[in-house]
Amino acid sequence: MIDFDNIKTYSTDFPTTWSFLWSTEEAREIPQEHKDQIFFLNNEASEFVKNYIDSSKMITGPVWKPFNERYFKTIQEFEVTENCENEIKKWLYNKHIPFDKYILIYGERGGQSVTLTWKMVIKYWKGLFFADDLIIFDETLNWGLFYFHEDRLYYGTDKIYDKEFESEKTREVEELKQKFFNKDNLYNDDKKKSVRHFRKKYNTDRIE
Numbered sequence: 038m039i040d041f042d043n044i045k046t047y048s049t050d051f052p053t054t055w056s057f058l059w060s061t062e063e064a065r066e067i068p069q070e071h072k073d074q075i076f077f078l079n080n081e082a083s084e085f086v087k088n089y090i091d092s093s094k095m096i097t098g099p100v101w102k103p104f105n106e107r108y109f110k111t112i113q114e115f116e117v118t119e120n121c122e123n124e125i126k127k128w129l130y131n132k133h134i135p136f137d138k139y140i141l142i143y144g145e146r147g148g149q150s151v152t153l154t155w156k157m158v159i160k161y162w163k164g165l166f167f168a169d170d171l172i173i174f175d176e177t178l179n180w181g182l183f184y185f186h187e188d189r190l191y192y193g194t195d196k197i198y199d200k201e202f203e204s205e206k207t208r209e210v211e212e213l214k215q216k217f218f219n220k221d222n223l224y225n226d227d228k229k230k231s232v233r234h235f236r237k238k239y240n241t242d243r244i245e
Contacts, residue, residue: 039081039082039085041176044076044078044082044085044152045076045139045152047078047079047081047082047085048076048077048078048079048082048152049077049078049079049149050077051064051065051072051075051077052064052077052147052149054147056077056164057151057161057164057165057167058075058161058164059164071157071160074153074154074156074157075151075153075154075157076151076152076153077149077151078149078150078151078152082150083143083148083149083150086141086143086150087143087150089141089176090141090143090172090174093178094108094198095108095172095174095178095181095193095198096172096181096183100170100183100185100186101185101187101189102191103172103183103185103191104181104183104191104193105198107197107198108193108196108197108198109180109181109193109194109195109196109197109198110194110195110196110197111193111194111195112191112192112193113191113192113194114189114190114191114192115128115189115190115192116188116189116190117166117184117188117189117190118188122163125162125166125190126159126162128190129155129158129159129162130159132180132182132192132194134155134180135155136154136155136156136159137154137155137156138154138155138175139152139153139154139175140152140153140154140155140158140173140174140175141173141174141175141176142165142171142172142173143171143172143174144169144170144171144172158173165184166184166188166190168186169184169186170183170184170185170186171183171184172184178196179194179196180192180193180194180196181193
């Protein structure tokens with residue numbers, strides 16, 4: 038069974054196609070010290086990573102505003118430009134994630150997820166933040182780094198998401214829809230009362 042303690046054992050050889058390490062020839066030439074910190078995951082582990090981030094509800098918005106508006110209190114943005122190497126490395130370094138911390142990448146080319154150290158994220162940022170949308174996170178789900186392919190980085194932190202609260206809200210939404218949102222109850226007084234109660238309870242004007 039895959040978990041975060043054994044996920045590196047579900048790795049494959051370095052890909053035989055283009056990756057964030059550039060060409061297969063260039064990937065073979067990186068130092069062994071770096072290879073020891075990068076694990077391309079097999080299909081089973083990649084599916085595990087996909088399901089984990091999907092079930093978190095961290096990413097629910099459009100790619101130009103990716104984070105669930107109820108997930109993080111703080112969102113920082115960074116524009117990736119041609120000559121930003123010093124600035125982006127400093128920006129990533131200032132996230133205070135330990136260099137030896139293994140993080141996860143979902144959205145690497147071809148659907149293959151990767152686990153690697155934060156140090157390798159900083160080292161190979163040019164290949165990671167290049168063409169494809171991707172999300173970087175760890176098992177805590179307390180932060181997320183999203184790259185949007187139009188050269189924008191979004192870093193979310195200060196998690197405020199309450200999974201139990203959101204699950205209860207979702208359940209009540211479904212109950213409202215089943216009970217009232219049909220042709221026989223368009224102008225039902227009980228519906229109006231229930232909707233008002235829902236909006237007050239969850240401090241929202243939207244039912245979604």
